[in-house]
Amino acid sequence: MEELIARIRKDGKALNSDVLMVDSFLNHLVDPMLMKKIGDEFASHFAKCGITRVATIESSGIAPAVMAALALNVPLLIMKKASSSILSDDVCLTTQVHSFTKNTDYMLMCKRQFLTPGENVLFIDDFLANGEAGFGAARLIEEAGCHVAGIGIVIEKSFQDGAKKLEKAGYEVYSLAKIAKLDNGVIEFA
C-alpha cells in the first residue's frame, strides 16, 4: 500500500535492527484517515472471502480493525489480554501467547458467545514479527469451531519468520507494508 509505505518512510523511526517506531500515526497518535484507507484496503482484498467477523487483539490493532469491520459491514471481536493464568471454561476461550517484544507470556481470551461455530474470521493486527499473536488468535478462532479466512497485517517485519510460519501453516497473510531490514535510521522495504 503506497500511501502507508510513504508514511513509514516519512514518519517511521528505526531505533535498531528490531524496533520500528510508528507511534506518530499508528499506535499512540493515530491518523484516522489513514486507518480508514487501511481498513478499506483489507476489506477490498478479502471482499470475496465471505468474512462474517473481524478479530483483533487489544489495543494497537483496534483502530485499523474497526475500519476494516466497518467497510466489510461485520462485527469486530476484540480479543483481550489477561496477565493471570486462566483456563478455558464454559464462558471464555483462552490461550497462552508469548510476546518476544516484551519477553513475557500473556493469556489471550474471548467470550465463547462472541465466536460461535461457523464464523469466517479475518484477523487483523498492527505488526507481524514472530507470528505468536497470529497463531494465538488462530488457536482461539479454531477452538471456537470457526475458520480463519485470512490474516491482515499493517506492517510485517519480513526479516523475522512469522509470515513464513503462518503461510506454511495454511493461513493467507496479507501485509500492507513489508520491512526487509531495520537498523538505526535505516528502513528497507521488501
Add this chain to the structure above:
Amino acid sequence: MEELIARIRKDGKALNSDVLMVDSFLNHLVDPMLMKKIGDEFASHFAKCGITRVATIESSGIAPAVMAALALNVPLLIMKKASSSILSDDVCLTTQVHSFTKNTDYMLMCKRQFLTPGENVLFIDDFLANGEAGFGAARLIEEAGCHVAGIGIVIEKSFQDGAKKLEKAGYEVYSLAKIAKLDNGVIEFA
C-alpha cells in the same frame, strides 16, 4: 442518542446496581456501524468548538474515538495505561488515576510530542462513573498546555457523581446515553 439507548435496552445486561454489561456491541464484540454513528454524533455536537485533537484511554474508548476523529478530520491520541509508578519527564506526561471499578491505581501516560501546547482537545471515553479517568485525562491535557474543549461519553452512569464533578470543574460533558438506575435486570434511563 435514540439508537444507542434502544441498543442498550435490547442488548445491555444489568448485573446489579453498579454493573452494566455492553460487551456484545461496545467493548468486546463491537458494532462498527454503531461506532460510526456515535463518532458522527460527537463530531456534530462539537463541530463549532475548533477541535484539533481527539483523545481517549486504551482500550475500550478507541473504537468510538477513532470514528469521532475521522469525522472531525483530526488525529486521535491514545493515552496509555501503565502499571508501574513512573513520573513525568522530558519525554512523557504521566498522572495517577484511581479505578473504582477495579479498585486499583494506574498511571495514565502520553508522549509530550503528541500533545504540544495549544491543542484544543476533545476527550472521549466509553463510560463515565466517578469521573476519575476524565479528570486524569484532563490533568494530562492541561499539564501539556492544551485546552479541554469537551468530554464525550458513550454511556454515563448518572447515579454516580462523575458528570456533576466534571461539570462543576468547568468541563462540558456530552453523554449519549444517561443511566439513572441499574439493578439486576433493570436499566432505567435518565
